[in-house]
Amino acid sequence: MKRILAVLMVLVLVMGAFAGCGGATEEEETDALTVGFIYVGPASDGGFSEAQDNGRQALEDHFKEKVKTLKVESVAEESQAVKNAAINLMDQGATVIVATSFGFMNPIEELAKEYTDIKFLHFSGNKMNDTNFGNYFGAMEQPRYLSGIIAGMTTKSNKLGYVAAFPYTELIIGINAFTLGAQSVNPDVEVKVIYTQNWHDPAQEKAAAEALLDQGCDVIAQHCDTAGPQIAAETANAFAIGYNMDSSSAAPGAYLTAPVWNHGAYYIEQIQKIMDGTWAPESYYGTMADGYVQLAPMTENVSAEAKAKVEEVQAKIESGEFNVFSAGDKDVLYNDGSVMIPAGTSLDRDAIWGISNPDSAMVTLVKGATGQ
């Protein structure tokens, strides 16, 4: 036993020697603001995390040497993993932590209480505090609705497929907006949803899309992190609508467009405020008018007719004239028959997310959409 101890001592000593002799290699101290990013997938996932990482890059490009960014990739949505990543980032000098997945919320909230001199920005959550913890998200329902218009005018089978990660509010809002958009131009359309129960799983996402294609769907939309569904659609000579970032190169024959995030604009604004000392936590909700959520450029797979329709509706959305969750002279129903939007009214951000009344949050699919 003593021998093993001796061996371990040697290991420690040898490594200690490395620690000692490497001392003078680097470590130039700068007064740059360090911002740490935590991603749920790899930064090069071709979707969600890559869109966030593009925002990080935009932030760095904008502020040059005044801002230093660090990132941790593929962090599980668990306290242990999230706290470990955040604490390591703080340890390396990060004074702003950007946590980019819904499941990071609770551990980030705890850290915000514990590390009061660090500022936390959390994507897609509904928690915040008054001092150092804010959240940000966008009106993704707007570009989703527009992508629904394209899908509704492109489909021949009147069956649209939708690969979604989890059946919870954020995704339900997106599916409902997409379905309403499609129904606005094609009342006969139905949307079939498959949940993968996973944000990032290229194989599973592709398999789900294949199952939808087998059921006769000829346009595949998605709310998951990789281009798997688009590749499946291309193989089956169908069409695909991406998500998160312009991914036209993944499946050029199938790709129509994608509702996308423009995180860079938000990050630059927030960091500028932090540098100026005017920052306070807020619950940011960027719209198409703000440029925070967008519809990626439509490819030539989109018909001229559909392009014209999208441009028309987009102008109304951006001017504030049109809310995607509004009912005309008839009630808009959930697929269980209950009323989603009473006739003549519309639902605002507060209602769909259940901010002041959690019971109003959207948790059911709209009529015409079915999930499994």
Add this chain to the structure above:
Amino acid sequence: MLKVNKRAELPKDREAIIRVGAILCSIVCAGIVLAVMGFNPIQVFREIILGAFGTQMRIQQTVVKAIPLVVTSLGILVAFKMKFWNIGGEGQIMMGAFGAALVALNLPSTLPMPVMLLCMAIVAIVFGGIWAFIPAYFKAKFNTNETIFTLMMNYIAIKWVTYLQFGPWKDPASQGFPRIATFSDNAVMPKLFGIHIGWIIALALVAIIYVFINHTKKGYEITVVGESLETARYAGMNINSIIITAMLISGGLCGLTGMIQASAIEKTLTANISNNYGFTAIITTWLSRLSAPIILVVCIVFAGLLQGGAYLQIAMQVPASVADMIQGIILFFVLGSEFFLQYKVSFAKSEKTTIKEVA
């Protein structure tokens, strides 16, 4: 042709040389790979050490990672001492965490913290113990293969908790996101010196298991069963009862790990709560040569590698796989050296020819 023979006892200095050689080889080898990948190996090793032990915060992070490893390794040790290959630590941790969550989510949040934590710990130990008891019972009664059996039990436990997380236990307040409700504050372990009190439990258990194995009748019986079943039988020991007792302790300790992680770290139950500790503990237990005090040292070094790797990823902005690779290379050489400690490799061909010439 290579010929492999079992060695007689090696002289101590030779043994030490082989071990030190293995570590030096692993460092040189990892260094070469790193250099080929375009990193400065000295800087990488330095960052790992500093990342694990460089500041108070990093030491705390390392200790937090060492706690579940130590407790689980002690559990694995009790089983391995008996040559019962308990590969089921992962599932036993999971069931322990499940038991703890069952208590934390159902007992009133007004209960005093010590009572709540004690209840959680007891149920976790019982649940972990039951999960280990099942394969132990089958081993004792029907002589089933415990390696396969305990391994399979892992997947049942993981799927069970996954089912709870995505199904009946899904927190209604999470708006459909698959997450189990957070424990109330009285079910969360308090901190002492910035680290949750699991470290005190781990240290106490090291002492308890050391005394148990080396200075009690039961511990001695477990060792004898491990050395030779025949001897144990000759001595009139009740082997089945010893196997089952040892596995209850082994599973119970793994279950306790689950409770510590659920209470202090996740503050809820998740399908990833075991975080591979059940498997990593097999390596640390083996490297410690089944000694409780050495487990403590090995686990801290191992946790340092984990923490240093996490730090490295951020400090040098390298992929997480680089740290995993270094860890893999070190393990390969250190575990590989065990083979050369026990077996002698010689060139059989040349031996034969010399014999012929003499004849």
